[in-house]
Amino acid sequence: MADRAAGPALRPPLKWAGGKRWQLPHLRPLWVPHARRRLVEPFCGGLAVSLALRPVRALLNDGNAHLVAFYGWLKRGLEPSIPMENDEALYYQHRTRFNELIAEGRGDCAEAAALFYYLNRTGFNGLCRFSARGLFNVPFGRYATIRYVRDFSPWKAALARWDFRSGDFEAVDLEPSDFVYADPPYDVQFTHYAKGGFSWDDQERAARWLARHDGPVVLANQATERVVRLYGELGFELRFLDAPRRISCNGDRRPVREVLALRNVG
């Protein structure tokens, strides 16, 4: 079947932890024979995969409501009118305004989406972190230079026929023929800290949910012993990949081993 990409690959507009652009040489050959299907990403994050594969139809979900509200405005046509500069005082001014909008229950307005973009590009490491009271608390990022996008029209066109929703992955309404690419937060095996609030119970819940789907499924995760066992026991085909090296603060340069767990892919 011909590649039915709806347009050329686009870069993600945000910085987002765990971006999977690097997996595309492995994912594209799995997707292309199914390219007429709807692509569903229950954990869409920075959209690196969908924006590269450019499916005609997609359903994109993430638990982060601010992220999904931002995509909603990209789709409607985001035209930021706020000043955007790599300046510490302006950063904290915009952060305060973003939190005011959240406190007023207006975290999903166009101004909040523009501020979300600015804070993501300008804040520390593109982190998206909120206090217990739900307020954005990431410090200024101290980048040498930042190129802000002011014309979002290429993303508007790309997102035009895609559906977005925000919530837990299990509430995503799958059609039997959907192609699912699932990239949950990493399993962090040897700590009690669950990355992104995603516990081992959630990992098991995700695996069982994916195993019930009739259509093609590609799951990506860190290849911890228990993740490999979980997907192996559920009958998924396993492929191992080395994630690109990132130098961590302690100088550890070992590549992270990742696993792709496949079902009904062909």
Ligand SMILES: C[S@@+](CC[C@H](N)C(=O)[O-])C[C@H]1O[C@@H](n2cnc3c(N)ncnc32)[C@H](O)[C@@H]1O
């Ligand atoms: C590893 S990131 C996905 C990265 C994405 N594949 C990319 O290339 O940019 C995992 C995402 O899962 C989301 N998430 C965490 N818990 C969730 C849940 N219970 N349901 C849906 N999404 C969740 C996080 O907000 C985060 O964006």
